[in-house]
Amino acid sequence: MNIPNHVAIIMDGNGRWAKAKGMPRNYGHVQGAKTVEDMCEIAWNMGIKYLTVYAFSTENWSRPDDEVNALMKLLRNYMKNCIKRASANNMRVRVIGDKTRLDEDIRKSIADLEEATKDYTGLNFTIAINYGGRDELRRAVKAISEEVKAGSLEPSDITEETIAMHLDTAGLPDPDLLIRTCGELRISNFLLWQISYSEIYVTDVPWPDFNKEELVKACEAYSGRTRKFGNVLK
């Protein structure tokens, strides 16, 4: 099987999964966070080198306060506890998104985690928090404009590479496979620039039930496809 180098996941369906069990939505998020932990190990053991997950979008702030607070609490705990697990698994952790809107303590945990794991050579695990593809492009355009204004960059020298280098994902390869759980056929503002040539796989399985068998199915579907980069078949 041809294993994708970089898998990105839109982890949908936590709420519906919980509701189907007669439980509150937040129970679905707690279970979803456990699935994230399992998936890091499973993905690495399958030969996947980069895993990127959509944990909190720029749109998620409009959810009810108690749900936003519960998600932030989950992410806060996750960041604190992740250093130990990342060290045990040699996993490098990065966070993409606009961190300026996050609470100070979460920003500090993220900075500590990124610093502590920066030399690890196992799975490259990236978590998108307060992330939106349009907002990421807006911030990149702003940064590029500032360089032009300062005179350090000529507009005629702006290439696709210049844009890629100013995105949160600078230095990461583009995803080969984008998985969305729980059935919706949408991109939801995730990695808009980076998924230009990614293969897309949608499963009806809600995120808390996603497991090794489901990841293998997604990779098998990917493996059976002929990929096209622009007009070039690979």
Ligand code: FPP
């Ligand atoms: C979508 O389900 C999921 C989210 C908005 C949050 C994803 C967060 C996690 C999986 C947990 C935290 C992550 C980490 C990295 C620790 P939904 O609530 O939109 O489900 P629904 O569409 O069924 O309502």
